[in-house]
Amino acid sequence: MKGYLKLEDGSIFEGNIISKNFQGFGEVVFNTGMTGYQEIITDPSYAGQIVVMTYPLIGNYGINKYDFQSEKPYIRGYVVREYCDIPSNFLSDSSLIDYLDRNNIPVLVGVDTRELTKKLRSNGTMRGIITDDANALVPDIKVDLLKEVSTKKPYHIQGEGPKLAFIDLGTKKNILNMLRNVGFDIYVFPYDVCAEDVMAIEPEAVFFSNGPGDPKDATSAIELAKFFIGKIPVLGICLGHQIIALAMGCNTIKMKFGHRGSNQPVKDLMIGKSFVTSQNHGYAVEESSINSDEIVITHVNLNDNTVEGIKHKYLPVFSVQYHPEACPGPHDSMYIFDKFMDITCVYRRRSYLAEI
Structure with a gap:
């Protein structure tokens, strides 16, 4: 399904939604780690945020039972350049997308994450929404x-x-x-x-x-x-x-x-x-x-x-x-x-x- 990340300044980044949930909003931030995506998405410090991974290939080693940092992911959305749907790791017992689907997290892939990261570096973090509607409004809802x-x-x-x-x-x-x-x-x-x-x-x-x-x-x-x-x-x-x-x-x-x-x-x-x-x-x-x-x-x-x-x-x-x-x-x-x-x-x- 075609999807979009829309920022509060009106910028739109196009990609494909591969998750069951196709909408999520929060503060859009980027992470520069090359590995460790399981720990990142389950770090409660990311609560309320849509996380953009600058490393282009995500999902290649799946999800395992050892690396969780909390009981569930608290991110509001996940944006990557390329998603690997065939994980290869002897510890892996689930794919990344299966885990995120179980926790109702929207995932947008195929995004130009280099351009998106450059924009966030130049303009600062912004509120955004992952959606299948390019005309959707970016909400401003505060949560405890x-x-x-x-x-x-x-x-x-x-x-x-x-x-x-x-x-x-x-x-x-x-x-x-x-x-x-x-x-x-x-x-x-x-x-x-x-x-x-x-x-x-x-x-x-x-x-x-x-x-x-x-x-x-x-x-x-x-x-x-x-x-x-x-x-x-x-x-x-x-x-x-x-x-x-x-x-x-x-x-x-x-x-x-x-x-x-x-x-x-x-x-x-x-x-x-x-x-x-x-x-x-x-x-x-x-x-x-x-x-x-x-x-x-x-x-x-x-x-x-x-x-x-x-x-x-x-x-x-x-x-x-x-x-x-x-x-x-x-x-x-x-x-x-x-x-x-x-x-x-x-x-x-x-x-x-x-x-x-």
Whole structure:
């Protein structure tokens, strides 16, 4: 079936709809990863977005049971240049289109994704609609994305180490896996949990996860971060990084087209080393808003010099904009989770010594 991606400025990109569902709308963004499409479409940070893949061939290794980052895809649509309908991978147990059809996600193929990406880079991300009607209007409907992607009730992941209060803003599974692997006893809470409910477990550290949308909309999480900063160690990743920055008085801004891909270069200014990282964000911490008397910029993006990490000079608080857990992407930055455990254990010992 002939289909279209229509942008809010009236631009139309023609292709073919190969999915059962032939309509979906959201913010149109592009991802530069060459592989990892299964992890991308199941990353809750993409909730409310139509994802355009810049790599031209998608679907060639199917879908497997190991690489999901959430229980279902949260994307609103998928746009690719060429779709491979004969996957070849010994782990594959389903084709990409079968999986997307089961989850009612519209798929548009045969699009000139190079031209589309150039337009989004030049003009910034825009609202758009995948449709079979070239005259369709692009809707402007706002949705509570955090409510959509966060856990509906608390749950516990058993561990032998310090108690970690994990604030789920739309987490990827591999973040939980990494924190469990370094030894945390994890208690996962919804995005709007109150401080009293978190304190009930007597946490020894707090973590704010990745997630979708404007960080300034996450008012409950910002207030929760303000409550815990200075009391126990706090770490945030992606949206969690922005939440922590806002809680410490910084400002966040919407980027022109964001960073989405598994090939973003980041420099750790604390150790002088650079890493290739996985990223997915459309907002950033505004450098000029950072109080340098209290907060240090620890990481920067080597493409555009945007802030990729911060830490407090005197308190056990730090955060990174990129995804150290990868999935998809390189594993260069997984030391962040070990660092968080080390800091938590130091403060755990200090608390014990203070008691005796």
